[in-house]
Amino acid sequence: MTDERLVVRCQLGERDAFAELVRAWHDPIWSYVRRMLPPAVTDDVAQEVWVAVLRGLPRLRDPARFTPWLFTIARRAVTNRLREEYARPEEPLSDVASPDAVAEVLDRAELAGALSALPPREREILILFYLQDLSLETCAEICAVPIGTVKSRLNRARRLLRDALVQKGYSW
DSSP states (O other): OOHHHHHHHHHTTOHHHHHHHHHHHHHHHHHHHHHHSOHHHHHHHHHHHHHHHHHHGGGOSOGGGHHHHHHHHHHHHHHHHHHHHHHSOOOOOOSSOOOOSSOOOHHHHHHHHHHHHSOHHHHHHHIIIIISOOOHHHHHHHHTSOHHHHHHHHHHHHHHHHHHHHHTTOOO
């Protein structure tokens, strides 16, 4: 069933349709949030996204635009959390490293580290375009910028990521 039909069913009050939407889109939303924010807040922010979706679905005028609308909500939730994080004073680093839930291959960890070190705008566009497989037009709609801006951010993000990986010893 298409997202458009599921949205219409949700707007008509069918709870099963919302559950299907969540099943279909939870992993992509969680993945986007996880790549934009620290792991400790990922689940909370993803939950905030779904609460906002549930509240906002009745007002969605064009069900065919569900995907950009959903990622726009996720982007706002991430932005709000980043604002909160930036407003807090930095805590001193402890000597104990936090254990990671899953041991990752070194190359993947290096890539994830380089990605997380990018500025938020560039990191966001790489995640939306490459990891979420969204079109340039959809990325532009989600970020509320012209397509040309998406292209320039994508170009800058690629360059920054490449430079970070070259500094870590990877050849390009």
